[in-house]
Each structure stands twice: as structure tokens, then as C-alpha cells.
Amino acid sequence: MLDSNQQARIEDLAWKIRYHIIEMTGVGKAGHIGGSCSAADIVAALYGWKMKHDPQNPHWPERDRFVMSKGHAALAQYAALAACGYFPEAELRHVKKLNGMLQGHPDLRRTPGIEANSGSLGQGLSIGVGMALGLRLDHLESKVFVMLGDGELAEGQVWEAAMAAANFKLDNLVGLLDCNRIQATGEIAQRFNTYPFTEKWQAFGWQVIEIDGHDVAAVCAALEQADQVSGRPTMIVAHTVKGKGIPFAENTAAYHNGILTEDLYRQALVDLEQKRRDETCCG
Amino acid sequence: MLWLNQRKAYGESLVRLGRQNSRVVVLEADLGKSTMSCFFQDAFPERYFEMGIAEANMIATAAGLSLTGKIPFAGSFAVFATGRAYDQIRTSICIPGLNVKICGSSAGLSDFGDGSTHQSIDDLALMRVLPNMTVLSPVDAVETEKMVMAMAEHDGPVYLRVCRNDLPVLTDPDVPWQIGQITEVKPDGDIALLATGVMVSLGLEAAEQLAREGIRLKVVNISTIKPLDADRLVEVLRGCRAFVTAEEHSVIGGLGSAVHEALSGRLNLPSAMIGIADQFGTSAYNWQELLAHYGLTSEAIAKAAMRLDRETAR
Numbered sequence: 001m002l003d004s005n006q007q008a009r010i011e012d013l014a015w016k017i018r019y020h021i022i023e024m025t026g027v028g029k030a031g032h033i034g035g036s037c038s039a040a041d042i043v044a045a046l047y048g049w050k051m052k053h054d055p056q057n058p059h060w061p062e063r064d065r066f067v068m069s070k071g072h073a074a075l076a077q078y079a080a081l082a083a084c085g086y087f088p089e090a091e092l093r094h095v096k097k098l099n100g101m102l103q104g105h106p107d108l109r110r111t112p113g114i115e116a117n118s119g120s121l122g123q124g125l126s127i128g129v130g131m132a133l134g135l136r137l138d139h140l141e142s143k144v145f146v147m148l149g150d151g152e153l154a155e156g157q158v159w160e161a162a163m164a165a166a167n168f169k170l171d172n173l174v175g176l177l178d179c180n181r182i183q184a185t186g187e188i189a190q191r192f193n194t195y196p197f198t199e200k201w202q203a204f205g206w207q208v209i210e211i212d213g214h215d216v217a218a219v220c221a222a223l224e225q226a227d228q229v230s231g232r233p234t235m236i237v238a239h240t241v242k243g244k245g246i247p248f249a250e251n252t253a254a255y256h257n258g259i260l261t262e263d264l265y266r267q268a269l270v271d272l273e274q275k276r277r278d279e280t281c282c283g
Numbered sequence: 284m285l286w287l288n289q290r291k292a293y294g295e296s297l298v299r300l301g302r303q304n305s306r307v308v309v310l311e312a313d314l315g316k317s318t319m320s321c322f323f324q325d326a327f328p329e330r331y332f333e334m335g336i337a338e339a340n341m342i343a344t345a346a347g348l349s350l351t352g353k354i355p356f357a358g359s360f361a362v363f364a365t366g367r368a369y370d371q372i373r374t375s376i377c378i379p380g381l382n383v384k385i386c387g388s389s390a391g392l393s394d395f396g397d398g399s400t401h402q403s404i405d406d407l408a409l410m411r412v413l414p415n416m417t418v419l420s421p422v423d424a425v426e427t428e429k430m431v432m433a434m435a436e437h438d439g440p441v442y443l444r445v446c447r448n449d450l451p452v453l454t455d456p457d458v459p460w461q462i463g464q465i466t467e468v469k470p471d472g473d474i475a476l477l478a479t480g481v482m483v484s485l486g487l488e489a490a491e492q493l494a495r496e497g498i499r500l501k502v503v504n505i506s507t508i509k510p511l512d513a514d515r516l517v518e519v520l521r522g523c524r525a526f527v528t529a530e531e532h533s534v535i536g537g538l539g540s541a542v543h544e545a546l547s548g549r550l551n552l553p554s555a556m557i558g559i560a561d562q563f564g565t566s567a568y569n570w571q572e573l574l575a576h577y578g579l580t581s582e583a584i585a586k587a588a589m590r591l592d593r594e595t596a597r
Contacts (some may be wrong), residue, residue, distance in 0.1 A: 061352075108350075108379050116350065120374040126340045127375055130347020130355075133332065137308070138351065157371070160340035167335070 002220045006049060010216045013083055014044035015276055018245045020079035022268045024095045025260055033255045035149060036075040038180035038213070038240040045219040046145055046176075047080040055085040058112045064142050065131050067116045069124020070149035070178065071105040072257070077114070078102050086113035122155025124148065125175060129164050132173040132233075143227075147176045151183030153194050159204065165233040166205030174226045175206070175235040178213065180242035184256045201235040213238025247271055286449040287424035290388055293445055294319030296431035297356060301327045307435060310345050310357040312338045318358040318388040318445070342368035342385070346375035349382045354435055360394065361387030361403035361444060365410055373413060376440050380415040384434045386443045391480065391531035392559075392577065393447035395570045402564030403444075408536025410442040411509045417441040417462060418508040420479040420530075420538070423452045426506055429460035437462055444480070448570050451484045453504070463507045465515045472501025474588045474595075475519065475526040479505050479538045481574070482529035482557070488581035489588065498592045500584075508538055513545040520546075525553040525591035531579055534558035553595055555587040 002010075017040040025031030043066075047053070051064040068077045075095070082089040087101070095102040101110050105119030116127045128146035135142050152158060165173050177197060185191055201208045207229045211218040219238065226234035242256070243249030246268045249258065260268065300307045301323055308330045315321040315333070324331040334341035338359055345355035358364065364387040365372070376383045387406050394401045410418045419434070419441060421427040427445065434441045441462075453468060454460075468483060469490055476486040483504045490500040503519050505511070520526060528539035539556035546552075559577045567573040574580060 065350075116346070117374055117379045120370050123339075123343045123371055123375050126343030126371070127347040127350070129340070130344035130349070131351055132347075133344070134308075134348045134351025134353050137330070137353070157337075157339045157343070160335075160337035161343075164334060164337070164340055164344065168332075 002049070002217055007216055010044050010048045010220070011279070013048040013080070014041045014216065015272065016083050017044055017076055017079040019269070019272050020082070020092055021075045022246065022265065022272065024075050024078065024092050027260055027262050027265045030257050030259050032072040032075060032257050033246060033249050034182065034242040034252070034258070035070060035178065035180060035256065036073045037244045037246055037249070038242050039073045039076045039147060039178045040244065041214045041216055042147065042176050042178065042219055042238055043076045043080050045216055045223065047084050049220060050223045051145065052142065055113065058086060062140055062142055065115045065144045067118065067124045067128050067144070067146045068106055069118055069146050070121065070152050071118030073147070074104070074106045077106060078111070081111070081113040121149070121152045122157040125158055125161035126164070128173055129161050129168070129170065132165070132170040133168060135172060142172070144173050145176060146173070147178060150177060150179045150181065150188055150194070150197065153197065154192055162201065162204040162206065169231045170233045171230050173233040174223070175233065177235055177237045178240050179238060180240045182242045182251070182253050182256065184253060186253050198237050201237070205232055207232055207234040208237055209234065210237045211239070213240035214244055245272060245275065285452045287452050288449050289421060289424050289427040289445045290317070290319045290447060292424035292427040293386060293388070293431060294322035296428045297323040298326045300431060300435050301330065304354065304435060306352060306354045308332065308348055308353045308355050310334050310341050310355055312336055312341050312359045312363065314359050314388070318386060320356070320358050338363045338367040339371050342371040343375045345383045346371070346381050354382055354384070356384040356386060358386035358388055360401060361390035361406040362401055365403065365406040365442070369409055372440070377413040377415045380439050382438050382440070384441050384443065386445055388445045389447040390444040391446065392564050392573045393570055395567045395573045398566035399563040404533045404559045404564060405536065406444060407508055407530070407532050407538065408540070411536065411541060415440055416509065419462070419506060420444040420508050421506050422480060422483045422504045423450050423454055425452050425454045425456050426460060433460065433462055446480060450481055453484060463510055463512050465512060465519060466504040466506070467501065467519055468504050469500070469502040472499040473524050474498065474591050475501040475503055475523040476529060476584060476588065477503050477505055477526055477538070477542050478529040479508065480531050482531060482579065485579070485581045486529060486584055489584035492581060492585045493588055496589065498588060500588050505538060508541055511541050511545045513549060516542065516545055517550050520550060520552065523552065524595040527555045527557060527584060527587045527591065529557040529579070529584055531574070532558055533561060535561055553591055555591060557583055557587060
């Protein structure tokens with residue numbers, strides 16, 4: 001169970017992640033704000049509370065693994081890794097720098113703490129299946145967490161991996177479905193309707209837990225519930241808001257990979273600061 | 284001459300590897316009986332993963348296994364192992380340079396009956412263009428065995444191309460082999476044949492035919508398609524007036540392309556390329572018939588060499 005201090009720390013990390021997402025996006029350059037912000041609370045719960053990991057020893061064999069299958073949300077993961085101390089937060093200023101450490105999509109050879117390369121959608125869950133099989137062969141208790149996007153579910157390979165995980169009874173594998181309802185070109189329901197999700201994952205043999213993906217206590221409870229299941233994988237279907245925390249970017253495809261003007265950049269940071277003041281005074 | 288099967292050598296070598304190294308794991312997409320990885324399944328069932336008929340997932344799962352320190356060998360027919368899972372090989376394996384081994388079995392036209400869908404005329408091209416990838420194309424079963432062992436020693440992605448049918452044994456089990464090796468199977472010659480796979484033994488036949496015409500053909504086995512050692516190529520071509528490349532693969536993107544790329548700007552010799560001329564395969568009653576249909580014969584090699592000999596006569 002989460003105590004109120006722990007919850008506050010996770011919420012603080014989530015806030016920090018969002019602030020960094022805006023800073024990394026900067027002015028006049030494209031950045032995947034929408035899908036990074038929708039994932040922020042879950043990423044914070046994983047790195048800030050749930051996962052066994054050691055920023056000083058990124059290759060610790062007994063660590064839990066996190067794979068960002070929706071690789072375009074790398075900004076959320078970079079922010080979390082920096083906040084945890086995998087590398088200095090100052091590095092975040094150099095996202096997408098020529099041949100730099102922080103690429104547009106996750107690259108395990110370049111960035112400490114990144115566990116898999118992603119960016120071509122649909123592959124992360126399969127990588128997670130391989131990791132879960134390997135960890136089980138080594139009798140390690142470590143878990144594998146894979147974050148997927150709801151738009152990503154149109155990729156057929158996701159369902160190949162879903163079948164494989166159930167076939168191999170991988171109860172050390174947990175999926176986190178960031179259901180922000182919006183793909184790059186618009187609402188999933190309008191563009192390419194892949195609903196319903198919960199029934200699909202259940203039919204594929206997974207335990208499914210449906211939550212509000214911005215309710216940190218609910219995210220943590222779902223992660224604990226996933227520990228209890230035996231003989232099958234768990235999918236946490238997290239309902240989220242694309243662009244969450246950045247009011248003008250919420251629930252719109254425009255900031256899937258959006259460019260901030262100077263005014264909007266300032267606005268986003270002001271909104272975040274305001275939110276933090278509101279929470280500090282009333283929370 | 285002794286004829287042995289590369290698939291059998293692949294399966295048996297996996298078992299040998301499995302005994303030596305507990306990190307070796309094997310994945311298959313419902314073709315284990317054909318690729319003969321089934322031998323490994325019998326010996327080490329807990330380290331063998333039947334992945335169903337889902338090659339994309341199999342290849343990315345292999346990537347995940349390698350990230351936990353395993354040495355995965357993932358096999359299927361060459362067309363599926365490369366083409367069906369191309370983006371998975373590219374993104375999940377080659378960009379990070381993961382230690383995953385891919386076996387493309389029943390490669391080239393060797394699955395003669397099944398036709399164009401099952402015949403890989405493009406696997407070398409697809410694998411060769413990927414940075415970080417090593418591409419191997421064994422000449423016989425003995426070399427296949429050495430390659431499987433070398434693949435496990437090499438840290439990084441490797442593609443192994445395996446023929447479905449028995450092939451004459453041209454190499455010696457007691458002679459060591461290493462990745463990158465270029466072997467002069469018949470050293471002396473004025474015209475060189477740079478060949479891979481079955482085309483090497485056909486080249487030896489061509490050399491005999493040419494000898495009767497008074498033309499000396501040097502026969503070279505290039506079983507590492509990538510990395511291709513350009514210095515060594517220049518060395519083996521020293522003293523030759525021209526060369527022919529030969530492969531059971533499209534003339535686009537395979538060994539012939541690799542050789543010409545490597546020699547470009549270094550050595551300017553008249554040359555000819557023997558391979559499948561920018562077309563898909565087709566069904567046939569047997570492999571020989573199919574090879575002949577696409578001009579992959581000792582006669583074709585001899586003819587090309589004769590023409591080059593004539594054109595470069597001093």
C-alpha cells in the first residue's frame with residue numbers, strides 16, 4: 001500500500017517529468033508532448049515507486065525492466081531517468097542533438113537506463129516477452145513492464161506478442177496501455193476504431209485491470225494487483241488524457257508531435273507552476 | 284564425393300553449442316522440423332521456444348532474450364526470417380547491435396517445389412544493407428557447422444543462409460574457419476570465380492570444362508558476404524585478368540553487388556555477374572532443373588569465363 005508521502009513523491013516526480021517534457025520540447029521544434037504527458041503519471045509510478053532499479057548500476061541483473069514500446073514518448077522516460085540520477089538533468093537540454101545521448105526515440109546503446117530500442121511501433125511487447133522468458137530461465141524475480149499506446153494496438157505484432165505472453169504464461173510481464181484515445185491524426189474511434197480494448201486483452205488470456213491513468217494511487221494499486229496474478233500476464237488499461245497537464249494541449253492531436261511558440265512554451269510552464277502551487281496549498 | 288546437408292549440420296551444431304553454453308536458446312516459427320532446430324528441442328526443451336507462425340514477434344522476442352544475456356538463434360525459411368521480420372531485425376536488433384543469430388533456411392531456390400513465395404532471391408540483399416549485421420553463406424555442411432560455432436562466439440547480429448538440399452563437401456572439418464574468411468578452393472587461374480553457396484561446386488565443374496579449352500579458372504569461396512574484406516579480395520584477384528561472380532540470389536544486392544562495391548575505386552577488372560536476373564522464383568520438380576532455368580550452371584560460369592578470357596587476351 002502506498003502511504004501519503006509516497007504518493008506525494010510520485011506526484012512530484014510526475015510533475016517534474018511534465019515540466020521537463022516542455023523544456024525538452026522547447027520553442028519552435030517538434031516534440032511529442034501529447035503522448036509523453038499522458039504517460040507521465042504511470043512512468044513516475046514505475047520509476048519512483050514500483051520498479052527495483054539502481055541508477056548507479058543500470059545493468060544490475062536483478063533489476064525490473066521498463067520498455068517504452070510507444071517510443072515517441074521517450075521524453076517522459078528521459079525525464080524520469082534524469083530525475084532518478086541515471087544521467088545529469090542538464091543532459092535533457094540536448095535532446096535530439098546531432099549524434100547525442102538522447103535520441104528522438106529510445107536507444108539503449110546511447111542512453112543509460114534505456115532497455116530497448118523502439119520507435120517503429122508494435123515491437124516493444126515482443127521484446128518484453130523475450131525479456132520475461134530470459135528472466136524466468138534465470139530464476140530471477142524481476143518483472144518486465146511494457147508501455148504501449150492505444151494507437152499502437154493497430155500494429156498486428158502487438159497481438160502476436162499478446163498470444164505469446166499468454167502461451168508462455170508470463171506472469172512476470174505487465175503491460176501498461178496508455179489510452180489517451182488519440183492517434184497522430186485524430187481520435188482513434190474516428191480514424192481507425194480498434195475498441196474495445198479490455199475485452200480484447202481478456203480474450204487473449206490476459207488479466208486486465210482498468211484504471212484512471214492519472215490517479216497515482218490507482219496506478220500503484222493496479223501494479224500491486226499485477227503481482228498477485230499467477231500463470232498469465234497483466235495488462236493495465238489506463239485511461240489518460242493526451243497532453244495531460246498542459247491545458248491547451250489536452251485532448252488534441254495537434255500536440256501529438258507539436259511545435260510550441262514562445263508564448264505557448266511560457267504558457268505551458270506557467271500552467272504547470274500554477275498547478276504545483278494549487279496542489280501545495282490545497283493538497 | 285561426400286554430400287551432406289546444411290540444415291542437418293545447423294541442427295546438430297545447435298545441440299553441440301547448447302551443451303557448451305547454457306546461454307544458447309533457440310526460437311522457431313513452426314518450421315523446426317525443416318530447419319532441424321528440432322534436434323535442439325529434443326536435447327534442451329526448456330531452452331527451446333516454439334513461437335508459432337509469427338516471425339515478427341519471434342525476432343523481437345529474440346531481441347528481448349538477448350537483452351537478458353541469452354544467445355538466441357531464431358530460425359525460419361529465409362524468406363520469412365528476413366522479409367517477414369525485416370523491420371524487427373532493423374529496429375529491435377541491428378540498430379542496437381544485439382547479439383541475435385538468425386538462420387534463414389531453405390534459402391535461394393533450394394525449396395524448389397514451393398515456388399516464388401518460398402524462394403529467397405533477396406535475403407542476402409536485405410540482410411547485407413543493415414548496419415551492424417554479419418552475413419554468412421556457407422559452401423557446405425562442414426562450413427555450416429563451423430559458422431554456427433563462430434556465430435555464438437561473435438558478439439552481434441549474424442544472419443546465416445542455409446540450403447535445403449544436400450551439397451558436396453568441399454571443406455575440411457579439421458581446418459579452422461573464421462568470420463570474414465575468403466578461401467581459394469582452386470588457387471591457380473587467369474580468370475577468377477568469386478562464388479558463394481552451391482555456385483562454388485558448380486564453379487569447380489566449370490573449371491574442369493574450361494581446362495579442356497586451355498583456360499585456367501581460379502575458384503574462390505566467399506562465404507562471408509559481410510563484412511567483405513576488400514584487401515583480401517584484391518589479393519586473391521592479383522594476377523587474374525577478369526572475374527565472374529556467382530550466387531543463387533538476385534544479381535541485385537547480393538554477392539556480386541558486394542564484390543563490385545568493395546572493388547570500386549580499387550581494382551578495375553572486366554567482370555561478369557551470374558545470378559537470378561531481377562525476377563522471382565517459380566516451382567519446379569527439382570532443384571537442378573530450377574538452377575538451370577535461371578542460368579545458375581557450370582556451363583553458364585564457363586561461358587562467362589570464356590568470354591572474359593577472349594576479351595582480355597593479351
